[in-house]
Amino acid sequence: MSFNRYKDIIEEGDTVILYINPQAMYAIQAQSVIENRKGEKIENVMQTKYGALKISSLFGKQFGSKVSLSNGWAHVLYPTPELWTQTLPHRTQIIYTPDISLIMFMLELKPGSIVVESGTGSGSLTHAMAFRVKPTGHIYTYDFHEQRADQAQKEFKSHGLSENVTSQCRDVCQNGFSDDVIGKADAVFLDLPHPHLVVPFAIKALKPSGGGRICTFSPCIEQVMRTCQTLLDHGFVQLKTVECLEKEYQVLNRTVTTFTTASRPPPPASGPQNITEEPGNEKKFLACIPSASPRGHTGYLTTATFLMENRPQPEEVEIEDACEK
Numbered sequence: 623m624s625f626n627r628y629k630d631i632i633e634e635g636d637t638v639i640l641y642i643n644p645q646a647m648y649a650i651q652a653q654s655v656i657e658n659r660k661g662e663k664i665e666n667v668m669q670t671k672y673g674a675l676k677i678s679s680l681f682g683k684q685f686g687s688k689v690s691l692s693n694g695w696a697h698v699l700y701p702t703p704e705l706w707t708q709t710l711p712h713r714t715q716i717i718y719t720p721d722i723s724l725i726m727f728m729l730e731l732k733p734g735s736i737v738v739e740s741g742t743g744s745g746s747l748t749h750a751m752a753f754r755v756k757p758t759g760h761i762y763t764y765d766f767h768e769q770r771a772d773q774a775q776k777e778f779k780s781h782g783l784s785e786n787v788t789s790q791c792r793d794v795c796q797n798g799f800s801d802d803v804i805g806k807a808d809a810v811f812l813d814l815p816h817p818h819l820v821v822p823f824a825i826k827a828l829k830p831s832g833g834g835r836i837c838t839f840s841p842c843i844e845q846v847m848r849t850c851q852t853l854l855d856h857g858f859v860q861l862k863t864v865e866c867l868e869k870e871y872q873v874l875n876r877t878v879t880t881f882t883t884a885s886r887p888p889p890p891a892s893g894p895q896n897i898t899e900e901p902g903n904e905k906k907f908l909a910c911i912p913s914a915s916p917r918g919h920t921g922y923l924t925t926a927t928f929l930m931e932n933r934p935q936p937e938e939v940e941i942e943d944a945c946e947k
């Protein structure tokens with residue numbers, strides 16, 4: 623299975639997105655047999671709101687086709703990074719597609735880019751970035767939580783992304799990035815509690831030619847202020863902080879009844895009135911209506927460019943101790 627190369631037919635071991643409707647989508651591992659709690663091998667049957675699905679019934683089916691559930695139907699889709707972000711098992715808070723698109727745009731990622739990322743978290747952003755920089759680019763991603771780093775590594779492998787992603791367990795606030803990335807990165811992305819502590823290490827990771835980009839994701843403005851000050855102190859320029867707020871519109875059929883002066887019913891007396899609308903006064907049209915519950919704040923994205931000539935001398939830079947924070 624590979625997110626990188628499309629295939630047509632579902633086989634054992636593939637990751638498949640079971641799409642019932644926009645609110646009910648599941649990432650499933652196509653395995654015919656699984657172990658139950660007692661360690662016994664049993665047939666893998668998935669339960670959904672619309673009934674059961676025998677996973678082995680998917681083998682040989684084409685991605686995109688319609689499949690029967692015991693009380694309905696669904697479509698089986700090929701996994702893309704966007705669908706994965708909507709269905710992945712959450713081990714942490716994750717970054718969603720609207721922020722992801724903006725991050726990749728602001729970091730100027732393209733095929734061949736080398737990116738250093740921390741923390742890996744649930745790997746939502748990593749999948750999208752790996753897809754963007756393939757076939758020759760690479761994402762080096764770090765998380766200090768051992769199980770998260772291991773699980774992410776397993777997912778990158780099973781999704782065929784190992785050629786484009788290296789995942790390591792490491793505390794980047796304390797120890798910076800590993801030696802193999804020093805001077806290699808076109809871009810650094812930080813989504814962890816103290817991004818300002820990582821700025822000096824980010825400089826080491828960025829290409830010495832300069833012009834490298836950094837982006838940090840921070841849920842609160844105090845963290846943004848601290849990060850911006852540190853970026854300025856370390857020679858970054860073109861600082862910009864943005865917040866990505868998605869406003870969704872629904873396109874719906876609507877009907878309004880218009881009244882001419884002659885056909886307008888008299889003002890109601892007391893009690894309920896039975897107003898019958900005259901034919902010909904109804905107007906049907908397509909309306910564009912803002913969603914009743916727009917998505918709210920996720921985080922602030924701060925980007926900046928590193929200029930080599932602005933690089934501070936070693937004695938000018940103090941690397942703060944993470945333990946003091």
Ligand SMILES: C[S@@+](CC[C@H](N)C(=O)[O-])C[C@H]1O[C@@H](n2cnc3c(N)ncnc32)[C@H](O)[C@@H]1O
Pocket residue numbers: 714715716717740741742743744745746747748764765766767770792793794795796813814815
């Ligand atoms: C919010 S999650 C990242 C989510 C990720 N961007 C995604 O889209 O799935 C933050 C991660 O940073 C990791 N982290 C926090 N401090 C760290 C540090 N000092 N070094 C490395 N990882 C760290 C946490 O373990 C956590 O998994």
